[in-house]
Amino acid sequence: MDITVVVCALSLMSVTVRSLSDPQRDPCPDDLFPVCGEDNKTYRNECELEKAGVDIAHEGECARVCKCPKNLRPVCGENGITYNNECLAECEGVMQYENGPC
Known part of the structure; x- marks a missing residue:
């Protein structure tokens, strides 16, 4: 034992x-x-x-890679830039936007 x-x-x-x-x-x-x-x-x-x-x-940090749909639903970002859709705006770091072009 x-x-x-x-x-x-x-x-x-x-x-x-x-x-x-x-x-x-x-x-x-x-x-x-x-x-x-x-x-x-x-x-x-x-x-x-x-x-x-x-x-x-x-x-340094890696570049952000976003996979967004190609649908065209423009949004106007808080920075005054029009993005083709919400995904592309968010990919650029824009979290506040309104529907439609600027």
């Missing part, structure tokens, strides 16, 4: 050591130096990118 307890304790210790040294679990610094991955996802910093196993596309 004593041997079983020792073996279990050693087994748990080896699992703990492995999980602590696992690069997928190692914490990255909380620094904010955004990088864009080749998957077109913005990562907080290069460490987070590497942890995800993604190659870097460029420094």
Whole structure:
């Protein structure tokens, strides 16, 4: 019975050591130096990118990719610009708009 307890304790210790040294679990610094991955996802910093196993596309945030329908239902954005539809306005960061052209 004593041997079983020792073996279990050693087994748990080896699992703990492995999980602590696992690069997928190692914490990255909380620094904010955004990088864009080749998957077109913005990562907080290069460490987070590497942890995800993604190659870097460029420094800085990724360009926003919007998939909007091609329907023509013009809206006038709060910035005075007419957009072909609500989706295109929102893609440009315009959240307040009225139906119809400006």
